[in-house]
Each structure stands twice: as structure tokens, then as C-alpha cells.
Amino acid sequence: MIFAMLFAGGICLTTIIGFVYFPNLKEYIVNTKCGLYTSLDVTINGDQANGWGGFTQLSNQIGNVSTLLSTASTAASTNLANNGWLITGMDGLKEQNIKIYKNNYLSTVLTPNMVQTKTDISGNNTLHTIVPLFINQGLGPNGTNNTMVTDIDSGIRVT
Numbered sequence: 646m647i648f649a650m651l652f653a654g655g656i657c658l659t660t661i662i663g664f665v666y667f668p669n670l671k672e673y674i675v676n677t678k679c680g681l682y683t684s685l686d687v688t689i690n691g692d693q694a695n696g697w698g699g700f701t702q703l704s705n706q707i708g709n710v711s712t713l714l715s716t717a718s719t720a721a722s723t724n725l726a727n728n729g730w731l732i733t734g735m736d737g738l739k740e741q742n743i744k745i746y747k748n749n750y751l752s753t754v755l756t757p758n759m760v761q762t763k764t765d766i767s768g769n770n771t772l773h774t775i776v777p778l779f780i781n782q783g784l785g786p787n788g789t790n791n792t793m794v795t796d797i798d799s800g801i802r803v804t
Contacts, residue, residue, distance in 0.1 A: 738801050746785035746794045752777070 691699030725731065753774035756762060765772045785794035 735801060739798065742794055742797045742801065743787060745797075746787065749780060750784060750786070752780050 687697070687699070689699050689701060691697050691702055753776055756773040756775050758773070761773050764770075783792055785792045787794045787798050789795055
């Protein structure tokens with residue numbers, strides 16, 4: 646009997662809540678449906694005010710790129726068929742890159758320590774020198790990570 650009363654009360658309360666919130670539920674469903682349509686429209690057709698052209702524009706652009714890739718491939722094959730000059734030039738660049746390291750890895754500069762320099766000058770001593778941080782750590786040799794010569798070599802290989 647108590648269970649039946651609780652069950653009937655629960656159904657009554659649920660019915661009242663349903664009737665109270667039903668008009669709002671309809672409005673929420675309409676707003677959700679409108680939001681979904683707006684999102685789909687922006688996705689497909691774009692939103693020019695925010696710089697998005699939509700999937701239609703994206704599809705057209707990809708189609709243009711695909712067409713141009715074939716043209717670029719044909720032009721490269723035609724214009725670079727006799728590429729001995731290109732290979733020779735690239736080899737020369739590689740050699741010059743290695744020379745950058747070989748010609749500069751022993752470089753030193755006068756110390757920026759003004760007190761030391763003043764002492765050396767006043768005592769007629771040879772001026773102290775230092776190895777710059779770039780020469781010491783950033784120049785090379787080739788094959789050492791995060792050095793200029795290695796980065797240039799990597800760029801030449803990619804090219």
C-alpha cells in the first residue's frame with residue numbers, strides 16, 4: 646500500500662514537471678535544431694566574416710593543387726632532364742659548407758673583459774683572446790646536432 650502511494654505520487658510529480666517544462670523543452674529542441682543547421686551550413690559553405698571558406702572552397706583548392714602537381718612534375722622532368730649542372734652546384738655547396746667549419750673553428754676574438762685588456766695594454770702584454778660561444782658550440786662540425794654546418798647540410802640534402 647505504501648509502495649503504491651509512493652509510486653502514484655512519483656507519477657503525479659513527474660507529470661506535473663513534464664507539463665511545466667514541456668513548453669521549454671519544445672523551445673530547446675527548436676534552438677538545438679537551429680544550431681545544428683547553422684553549424685552544418687558554416688561547415689559546408691563557410692563563414693567569410695571569420696575567414697573560413699568552408700569545405701566547398703577547401704575541396705576546390707585541393708582540386709587545384711592536385712592539377713598543378715601534375716604540371717609541376719612534368720615541368721621538372723622536362724627542365725631538369727640534363728641536371729649535371731645542378732648536381733655539380735649542390736656538391737660545390739656541400740664543400741663550401743664544410744669549408745666554413747674548417748676555416749673558422751679555430752677562430753678567436755679579443756676578450757671583452759675591459760679590466761684584463763687594460764692590464765694587458767698597460768703591461769705591454771699580448772692581449773687575451775677567447776673563443777666565441779658560437780664558434781665553440783654553434784658552428785659545427787658537420788653531424789653535430791643543432792649546429793649551423795649540420796643544419797645547412799640538412800637543408801642542402803633536402804633540396
